[in-house]
Amino acid sequence: MRIRTLFFILAGAILASWLVGCSQGGTGARAGGGGGVAKKLTVAISIPSGDHGWTAGVNYWAEEVQKMYPDITWLYQKADNVEQQRTQVENMLAQKPDALVILCHESGPLDGIGKQAKDQGVYIVSVDRGFKDPAIADLFVEGDxxxxxxxxxxxxxxxxxxxxxxxxxxxxxxxxxxxxxxxxxxxxxxxxxxxxxxxxxxxxxxxxxxxxxxxxxxxxxxxxxxxxxxxxxxxxxxxxxxxxxxxxxxxxxxxxxxxxxxxxxxxxxxxxxxxxxTYPPSMIATGIHLAVANLRDGQLDRIRPFMPRHVKIDVELIEPSNAGNYYFPDSPF
CATH class of the missing domain: 3.40.50.2300 (Response regulator)
Structure with missing residues (x-):
């Protein structure tokens, strides 16, 4: 099962990277772009503050993946609660990002700001704690x-x-x-x-x-x-x-x-x-990477027909017999 899970994650990453590599030029596009050179990408990321171990791991991976793309303008905010997260997203939307990658503090209370982003034409990737209205997100990445x-x-x-x-x-x-x-x-x-x-x-x-x-x-x-x-x-x-x-x-x-x-x-x-x-906090990096890969060559309209809207990462039971495969002493979580 672990091999199958890793294959699925790697296959998704390879597909997304291939899509990036297929671009013949240009560094970014608005979410609705149909191809060709467009403006530099701006990506907003909204996640909870590292208030416990798992979300601290989310913070770590969100920051790591940004280092992979120095050409992108990042709008990165960490929120202590739902109200702060809503305000932060509103402020980021005012800067007209191309994409919003969001891990909601709670499902439901942020549906309104999610719909506002969608109406604005922002490409939305929801990670882990999804919106109550599943139609808001263009892509939902979660563990099973x-x-x-x-x-x-x-x-x-x-x-x-x-x-x-x-x-x-x-x-x-x-x-x-x-x-x-x-x-x-x-x-x-x-x-x-x-x-x-x-x-x-x-x-x-x-x-x-x-x-x-x-x-x-x-x-x-x-x-x-x-x-x-x-x-x-x-x-x-x-x-x-x-x-x-x-x-x-x-x-x-x-x-x-x-x-x-x-x-x-x-x-x-x-x-x-x-x-x-298992339930890896690195799924936030998966969501951010896919947002970039799907947008940066300006061919989102051509990608949509075959890009899944829901990516579900399998979970595995850890017992003494296999725990060594899941123990990473240098991990932040």
């Missing part, structure tokens, strides 16, 4: 979040032999969380021996997960908890702090996203983290 939820839930059910009490932690309101939870709940719901004691939204934030877990552990102090579906490695690390303070050593967790500290613990056989699941 339904598979993320399904595969991780199947692992939990299998390790528990179909019987056990479970806590479920959820991320921020978004298409990502919706899909992951839907995929997981379908599996849990098909196994009547799995009892979900509580579902808690902790927004992929370690500190919030720590505080929420403290409260939940008190609430269920008299009940057995067999495992925690933490969904996210940062949340898992926050929950771990609460477990340590409560002296709980009788359960295990499954996080997600392939954070190097967690992957190392899976690799070392830590019983608290028997497995993890």
């Amino acid at each position: 979040n339904v598979a993320f939820g399904r595969k991780s839930a199947e692992y939990v059910v299998g390790k528990l032999n179909g019987q056990g009490n479970l806590l479920v932690f959820e991320g921020a309101t978004s298409t990502v969380n919706d899909d992951r939870v839907a995929g997981a709940m379908e599996v849990f719901g098909a196994n009547p021996g799995i009892k979900i004691l509580k579902r808690q939204q902790s927004n992929w934030n370690a500190e919030k997960a720590f505080n929420d877990a403290e409260t939940i552990l008190v609430e269920f102090a008299g009940q057995k908890i067999d495992a925690i579906w933490a969904q996210d490695d940062d949340m898992a690390e926050g929950i771990e702090r609460a477990l340590k303070e409560a002296g709980r050593t009788d359960l295990w967790m499954l996080g997600g996203a392939g954070k190097k500290t967690i992957v190392k613990r899976v690799m070392d056989g830590d019983p608290l983290y028997p497995a993890d699941i």
Whole structure:
């Protein structure tokens, strides 16, 4: 599966690079251009601030890919919240970019500014947390979040032999969380021996997960908890702090996203983290690269008929037997 996933990503990158190489001249075009030389490209990038490990990785990859294209004018903004992101995008749109690559803080609240960009003729690439209205984006790049939820839930059910009490932690309101939870709940719901004691939204934030877990552990102090579906490695690390303070050593967790500290613990056989699941922050670089490749030779109208509108990156279960393939000690995440 990992080989197939890498092949798909590389094949997409090669195709996009080939499209760039086919240009006979010119360095850029407006999104609706039909060919020929046009003005230099301006690309706007809007992403959340690095408020936790995964988004810090997104920040790193967004900055790395910009170095590949020194001829492009970059408008690059990082936002602490939805309101700030909306304002930043409005300001960038006033500078008339050719493309907008956006990873939304939340799905839904930014649909309005997304539609404004579309009406302005901006080529829109949405990454990870998609718009609620899928018609807004010209291209949507995401991990397979339904598979993320399904595969991780199947692992939990299998390790528990179909019987056990479970806590479920959820991320921020978004298409990502919706899909992951839907995929997981379908599996849990098909196994009547799995009892979900509580579902808690902790927004992929370690500190919030720590505080929420403290409260939940008190609430269920008299009940057995067999495992925690933490969904996210940062949340898992926050929950771990609460477990340590409560002296709980009788359960295990499954996080997600392939954070190097967690992957190392899976690799070392830590019983608290028997497995993890991938979700690469480098997908932002994929989105930025495809935006550039699709626009810079001015032939977008000819590219649209065969360019997919939805690129979905597969996810893989990480266990001790294969964790070495996913451990990158020099990675920012």
